[in-house]
Amino acid sequence: MPTDKPLSFQGLILKLHDYWSRQGCVILQPHDVEVGAGTLHPATVLRALGPKSWRAAYVQPSRRPGDGRYGENPNRLQHYYQYQVILKPNPDNLQELYLGSLEAIGLNTRLHDIRFVEDDWENPTVGAWGLGWEVWCDGMEVSQYTYMQQVGGLDVFPVAGELTYGLERLAMYIQGVDNFADLAFNDPDGPEPKTYGDVFLENERQHSEANFHGYDVETLKRQFEDMEIQVPRLLGMTGPQGQAIVLPAYDHVLKASHLFNLMDARGAIAVAERQSYIGRIRDLTKMCALAWVKNEGGNGLPDAEQVAK
Amino acid sequence: MPQLLIELFSEEIPARMQAQAARDFERLAREHLASEGLIPEAVKSFGGPRRLTLVAEGLPATQGDRHEDRKGPRVGSPDQAMEGFLRSTGLTREQLVEKDGVWFAHIHRQGRPTPEIIAEMVEKIVRDFPWPKSMTWGRGTLRWVRPLKRIVCVFDGEVVPFSVDGVESGNVTEGHRFMGSGQPFKVRDFDEYAEKLAKHFVILDPEERKDRILDGAKTLCFARNLDLVDDEGLLDEVAGLAEWPTPVLGDMEPAFLDLPPEVIRTSMRTHQKYFAVRDPAPGKLAPHFLTVANIEAADGGKVIAAGNAKVLSARLSDARFFWDEDRKTSLEDRLEKLKGVTFHAKLGSLYERVERLELLSKAIAPRVGADVAKAVLAARLAKADLGTGMVGEFPELQGLMGGYYAREEKISGVVADAIRDHYRPVGANDEAPDTPVTMAVALAEKLDTLTAFFAINEKPTGSRDPYALRRAALGVIRILLGSEARAPVRELVGDWYRSLRCFVDPGRALYVSTKRTTGYLGPLSRSPSEVFETYVEEFEDALLEGKPYVVVTEEDFDIRFDRSAAAGDAPEGEVIYEFRPYGVVADEVMAFFADRLKVVLRDQGKRHDLVDAVFALGDDDLVRIVARVEALDGFLKTEDGKNLLAGEKRARQLLQAEEKKGPLPAGPAVGMAGASPEETALVGAISLAEPAVARALHNEDFAGAMRALSGLRGPVDAFFEKVLVNSEVAAERENRLRLLAQVRDAMGRVADFSLVTG
Structure with missing residues (x-):
């Protein structure tokens, strides 16, 4: 454990914001649509594609309805935070930059055992994959580090480096607590100290109940189809500069994806249906990815390897 | 002689790939150097978390000059062929030499400086490296397992200059990520390299x-x-x-x-x-x-x-x-969940597999001396732990957890052990089960896997064996041989076909075509078990005998066996499962076992031809086959055996030659009046040997059968020495041919000696 007073949960976020801001990242706010992981934010999925450089960092609330445990499991939440950094193209010294971020949040790399352990990242619902590692600190996975190779079935060029920190887990480690609810959310010595439990425990209880027992499955199915149908419709339109209407279309992919997760948590997806739903979401993502790349003027590869214009 | 040092320094290489990468690096370097006529005295390579290193000792500073005579087109070949040849050799027509109507090019290649070759080599190796998975990074197009950061390439103390997609070669590397000085350092040769790395907290080897x-x-x-x-x-x-x-x-x-x-x-x-x-x-x-x-x-x-x-x-x-x-849910209660888990699309759910395993274990238990009820219970619960949280988290604990949970439920220890160990043997070093109930379930588990996938024509090909059928067969062999349990392969495959009765679902009837061996489930209003039990025997018979097919119809619950329709015409209805006929699958499974057994016996040092000679008899009892091979092996090592083998060959060839002239006389030889003592002796010997061989074989005393045969050796040798088979007296010739046929046939009951080569 670091010897100084450990960072609060929000202190951790502020340190990371400060650090990555100094590396030239735009510091974004969370995307305002429910997503299952920070990767799905359009700042990563869409901005990873195309020829343009891009550096961004943001916190993304991530929702996994099936992981809810009514706040009773010390490590599992249906709503939690990921800290996401994307740098395109990946700088040559990305590993050193990443290790610098660990130092910045108080992890001394001469005292802690940091290791890069093979982990190839893949997200079939968005047709994405990359190679990289999970980064271990004293045996605990603190980050996912990926060189993104494909998104939406399209080559990522220039290649983007993606870093994902699991904030609750990292904070629990830094603060030395065993239950997410006991995390100091703000300064525990300040005028109005709050724990993570003070802020989010009730949220876990209510959402867990709604996720597992609340939602009407037929409505969810209908809503899924309603969202699905908007995607090709929006992509078929053109904006004032002649561009495809990708960003709104992609928001509907995210909504459909979240509705699928809700149906799954309700136990409403049969084994045989599952692949078909995932395939539908992937196809929608691919359509968006292709339209995005066309808007951006190609995917950065030499002409011969360009995706169909 | 100069030394070559190469280091390919990258971000963290997956641990599981490092050893193979080091081997590939060494192999590619050796191949490339050899193709250039450069043979190092020694090459060594090392794989580690951030670097692949290769050192080659004793390379010449320059490549020697090389000469090559390359054969070209025939004289008078079309111009096109000549031009192509000249282009590929870089010579003119005047420089070619004619020999026996063919043009030859004498090519002389000036030796190049070794560094030039090394530079080409490293670039080629880097570009073509066989990583199982590779990637690109930044704006580059080079592929490596993770970003490649530096290349050290030093020959005889000097940098070999080149660059691969912007990565320049040099003589600078760095130490440990956290414990090193953080400053790169120069290296001149391998000793300095290893020493400096150690000083900077990197162990190379x-x-x-x-x-x-x-x-x-x-x-x-x-x-x-x-x-x-x-x-x-x-x-x-x-x-x-x-x-x-x-x-x-x-x-x-x-x-x-x-x-x-x-x-x-x-x-x-x-x-x-x-x-x-x-x-x-x-x-x-x-x-x-x-x-x-x-x-x-x-x-x-x-x-x-x-x-x-x-x-x-x-x-x-x-x-x-x-x-x-x-532990809050009993194994029995978990079975319901297996109905929703697909084992294989063409083989149904895990629950259906469990039902087959129960019936198979029931059939196998008596063969291995197991308590039937216990074997069936163990088979029923063997897969239940697949639905537990622990096995979901740690799949490698399958079986083991089932055993623990069974004990927690106070299920008998024999059954719990069988649940725990029914996957064994899982590898070459794992022991095969040797307690009867476990053996029964372990055999059932492997036979179901093996036969089921053969029945849907999912057989291993070459190196592809996705369902690990070779391992399953090897497991069966090891269990049977270890216990000397008697279980002929065809009967076991038949047991599997009988276990298909579990494919009857409530509310549906069953149709089975043995031509297509199709399970068809049509509508049914009576309890399926009731219907099924009434015709199951006939169904099994039809299935195993390869009858056209059996139809069960709803209007006639007394079961109508419709054998009139043409074989292969599938009746109307949904085809649920489709299996190939028993006969074909039994043959294929037996042949598969034979191949696996050959490998096992060869690994034990048994002669390949002896295995073939025994397999040719068509036996499908693995224990008996091995006993025969062992006896035969022992026999052929004796003086009698070797000589008798020669005698059998002579008899067989002689009979074959005579057979071409006309049918051979049937029946046993008789002691003819006036016959030579050698002939009479052999008649006597064979009349003693035949029943002795038969008796020994009946008792499966193969060594005894061989001993009985060895009594023929002296008389056979003497017979061939003294007696002319092709006597001009027809009756004599016939009797002698009969005699030789008897010798051949007596030996043929033990093995097919025509397949013994050495």
């Missing part, structure tokens, strides 16, 4: 890294009077995760020790890559773990040990949660 881990771990354990639990695979892996591997001993909460030890070890190993530690006195796991860090921390690893202990506690809490939750 994976074997030395392993030694450091083991030595350190044992020292730590010794100081606390503990034993390290050896784990070769884990050692290989952790040695690939650290350049300066440093063992750290940590404490585990003792309360977790009430979990099954395998659960603790598996959780440590798969999630955390920790070694377990044992208390030597009771020989049980101790409340500690051993992790291997990449740094020697200033505080002696206190922070690292504490952090890892916390992570382990969280992991073991998860395991305890599964252990507690899983």
Whole structure:
């Protein structure tokens, strides 16, 4: 454990914001649509594609309805935070930059055992994959580090480096607590100290109940189809500069994806249906990815390897 | 002679790929150098977390001049062919030489400086390296396992200059990521390289890294009077995760020790890559773990040990949660869940597999002397743990957890053991089960896998064996041979076809075509078991005899066997399962077993031809086949055996030659008046040998059968020496041919000697 007073949960976020801001990242706010992981934010999925450089960092609330445990499991939440950094193209010294971020949040790399352990990242619902590692600190996975190779079935060029920190887990480690609810959310010595439990425990209880027992499955199915149908419709339109209407279309992919997760948590997806739903979401993502790349003027590869214009 | 040093320095290489990468690096370098006529005195390569290194000793400074005579087109060939040849050799027509109507090119190649060749070689190796998975990074197009950062290439103390997609070669590398100075340093040769790396906390040689881990771990354990639990695979892996591997001993909460030890070890190993530690006195796991860090921390690893202990506690809490939750539901109650899990699209659910296993175990139990009821119960519950949380988390604990949960339910120990061990043997070093109930279920499990996939025509091809059918067959062989259990393969395959009766679902009838062996389930209003039991025997007979097909119709529950329709015409209705006919599958499975058995016997040093000679008899009882091979092997090593083999060959060839002239006389030879003593002796010998061989074979005393045959050796030798078979007296010739046929046939009952080659 670091010897100084450990960072609060929000202190951790502020340190990371400060650090990555100094590396030239735009510091974004969370995307305002429910997503299952920070990767799905359009700042990563869409901005990873195309020829343009891009550096961004943001916190993304991530929702996994099936992981809810009514706040009773010390490590599992249906709503939690990921800290996401994307740098395109990946700088040559990305590993050193990443290790610098660990130092910045108080992890001394001469005292802690940091290791890069093979982990190839893949997200079939968005047709994405990359190679990289999970980064271990004293045996605990603190980050996912990926060189993104494909998104939406399209080559990522220039290649983007993606870093994902699991904030609750990292904070629990830094603060030395065993239950997410006991995390100091703000300064525990300040005028109005709050724990993570003070802020989010009730949220876990209510959402867990709604996720597992609340939602009407037929409505969810209908809503899924309603969202699905908007995607090709929006992509078929053109904006004032002649561009495809990708960003709104992609928001509907995210909504459909979240509705699928809700149906799954309700136990409403049969084994045989599952692949078909995932395939539908992937196809929608691919359509968006292709339209995005066309808007951006190609995917950065030499002409011969360009995706169909 | 000059030395070549190459280092390919990159971001962290997956541990599992390092050893193969080092081998590939060495092989590619050797091949390339050899193709240029450069043969190093020694080559060595090393794989590690951030670097692949190769050193080649004793290369010449320059490549020698090379001469080659290359054959070209024939004289008078079309111009096109000549032009192509000239282009490829770089010569003119005047420079070619004619020999026997063919043009030859004498090519002389000036030797080039070795560095030039090395530069080409490294670039080619880097571009074509056979990583199992590779990637690009930044704006580059070069592929490597992770970003390639530096190339060291030094020949005879000098940098070999080149660049691969912007990565320049040089003589500069760097040390440990955290413990090194952070400053790159220059190297002149391999000795300096290894020495400087060590000074900067990098151990180059994976074997030395392993030694450091083991030595350190044992020292730590010794100081606390503990034993390290050896784990070769884990050692290989952790040695690939650290350049300066440093063992750290940590404490585990003792309360977790009430979990099954395998659960603790598996959780440590798969999630955390920790070694377990044992208390030597009771020989049980101790409340500690051993992790291997990449740094020697200033505080002696206190922070690292504490952090890892916390992570382990969280992991073991998860395991305890599964252990507690899983025990709330009985194995029997878990079976329902298996109905929703697909075993294979063409073979139905895991539950259907369980039903087959029950019936198969029931059939197999008596063959291995097992209690039938216990075998059936064990088979029924054997797969139930696949639905538990613990096996979901740690698939490698399948079987083992079922055994634990069965014991917790107070199910009999014999049954619990069978549930635990029914996957065995899982590898060449794993022991085959040897208790009857476990053997029955283990055999059923493997036979179901093997026969089912053959029945849907999913057979292994070449190196592709996705369902591990070879391993299943080998498991059956090892269990049968180890126990000498008698279970002919065709009968076992028949047992499997009989187990298909479980494909009757409530509310549906069953149709089976033996031509297509199709399970068709049509509508049914009566209880299927009631209907099924009435015709199951006839169904089985039809199935096993290859009758056209059997139809069960709803209007006639007294069961109508419709054999009138043409074979292969599928009646209307939904085809649920489709299997190939028993006869074909039984033959194929037997041939598959024969191949596996040959491998087993060859590994034991048995002659390949002897195995063939015994298989040719068509026996399908593996235990008997092996006994025969062993007896035959022993027999042919004796003087009698060798001579008799020659005698049999002579008799067989002579009979074959005579057969071409006309049909051979049938029946046994008789003692003819006036026959030579040799002929009479052989008639006597064969009349003694035949019943003796028959008796021995009946008792499966193959050595005895061989002994009986060896009595023929002297008389056969003497007969061939003294007696002319093709006598001009027809009756004499016929009698002698009869005699030789008897000898051949008597020996043919033991093995097909025509297949014995050596």
